[in-house]
Amino acid sequence: MPGTPPADLASLTRRYLAPATAECPTFVEDTEWEPIIDGVDYFARLRDLFDRAGPGDTVLVTGLNLEPGMDLRGLAPDEEGYEALADRFARLVDAGVDLRVLLTAAVFSGSVPGVAIGPFRANAFAALELRRRPQLAGRVLLDWSGSGIGCHHQKVVLTHVGGELTAFVGGLDLSANRFDAEPHDRLSIGEERWGWHDGAAALRGPGAARVWEVYRGRWTEAATLPPRRFMVGPTDWEPMNPEPFVADLPPSPPAPPYPSPGTAVQVLRSLRPWKIDHFGMLYRRHWTVLPRHGVQEVFHTLAAAIRGARRYVYLEDQYFFEVPGGRRAFRLYGLLRDAAARGVKVVLVCSGRKEPVDAGVNKFRRRVTGDVQRGVIDQLAPGDRGNVIMHRIEDLTVHTKLALVDDVFASIGSANFFSRSMRGTDTELSTAFVTSGDQVRDLRVRLWAEHLRTELTDELAPRLADLDLALGMWRPEWLPPDAPAGTWRVPGYPAGFAPAERVLVPVGPWPEPSPRPLRRAAHGARRGAAKVAESGRRRLSSS
Secondary structure, X not given: OOOOOOOOHHHHXXXXXXXXXXXXXXXXXXXXXXXXXXXXXXXXXXXXXXXXXXXXXXEEEEEOOEOOOOOOOOOOOXXXXXXXXXXXXXXXXXXXXXXXXXXXXXXXXXXXXXXXXXXXXXXXXXXXHHHOOHHHXXXXXXXXXXXXXXXXXXXXXXXXXXXEEEEEEEOOOEOHHHOOOOOOOOEEEXXXXXXXXXXXXXXXXXXXXXXXXXXXXXXXXXXXXXXXXEEEEOOEEEEOOOOOOOOOOOOXXXXXXXXXXXXXXXXXXXXXXXXXXXXXXXXXXXOOOOOOOOEEHHHHHHXXXXXXXXXXXXXXXXXXXXXXXXXXXXXXHHHHHHHHHXXXXXXXXXXXXXXXXXXXXOEOOOOOOHHHHHHHHOOOXXXXXXXXXXXXXXXXXXXXXXXXXXXXXXEEEOOOOOXXXXXXXXXXXXXXXXXXXXXXXHHHHXXXXXXXXXXXXOOOHHHHHOHHHHHHHOOHHHOOOOOOOOOOOEOOEOOXXXXXXXXXXXXXXOOOOXXXXXXXXXXXXXXXXXHHHHHHHHHHHHO
């Protein structure tokens, strides 16, 4: 039976975090880490800081994509009070704010029309739209450096307003379809319901200063890229980063300690050791100011947390399957398997609907992904396979890259669970948090109530806080022996449980190893029998 994690912060830090280094320090009790769930709350926080920004303040933005026409209040262009993000940025510069925007680009697919790979070409036009405001000229850079097959996937907003530095690190881009919240019924795909579940962490204190320095390195790298152009029309080419632009970003402003007793924070990067900034894909060179040999800090800390797990590992992610650009050495499935073999409960929560830009059928099949099946479940003893469960959420894209472990560890950032992000093929930034207090437990309670679509009342909250009872929402076999039948499945059990709808769909695992090899063998046998029968018919007809 798993034990109880140690309560003191030093023991928790040793157990759940990778060892601190000069390049990746651990901020102990001096950095506030605040989780933000879903876009409505996130954009409200940004809007408040932007409203208060004035002369001498700074706003720094980077993301995988950005919509210049989005409104931070979720308003449509025809609604009263609508203000395009591009106009909001221009107003900030008019007010004396040092605003800068880094957008992910690509050397080839962002330059040539008709190449629909990622948001890179859309970002090139977004940069054009932003630069149409004279105030933003020289403050918007397209960054097409990277590993070639990957991209810059970091999603960061930094504000230095009124002398206080705040860093937002997570999975949210500044796009209109990220403006969503429980019960996730604002959006649609055609006539069908669709929602977007996402998250970020807000940092204040020395940890926020480290995020500033990560952004500063990115800005310096982008400002030193060679000149490139992209095709706007058949005979019209525009420079990616027209000069002059603001080249230098000063070091982080002072970020005094923010008292946070009982907590430790890490800011984690994933980065390959070189960049490709030419059309020749074999041409690569080391970064100018970023670490020359690359870093995999996200991988090492997540690996430490999963190895240290004693009660549960809870993961929200968009994929849980491998894509090109990863590497077996950076896969985490084996650690999940080992945790389940120790008796740790492993809960995986992922999308019921794909992001609309992804190709293929929009709805996912109700089954465990092949990589989880082969890398975790098939390698477990039969008696341990029941320690793993995957759920999809109906009509929802789960875009959070979130991990919770034992109610003491949390991670939120841009890094997906697949090895492509862990290796640094996609440049990532995440935050990890360990606490001897209740912050992670409270985040878990809030998330699980949202997925149950039940109001988090004073009556229900202690039931979800009871980890033994709450784990039973994912699998009935995990309920305590004294829990009434139907707990978490029948309204009123436990007291205060009143779901407005049911959206969690368990999709496995299979109790036995994947039947695919058996199915293939049976299919081959059927084809062979059919060929023999056909051959017999031909001989009979010829005779």
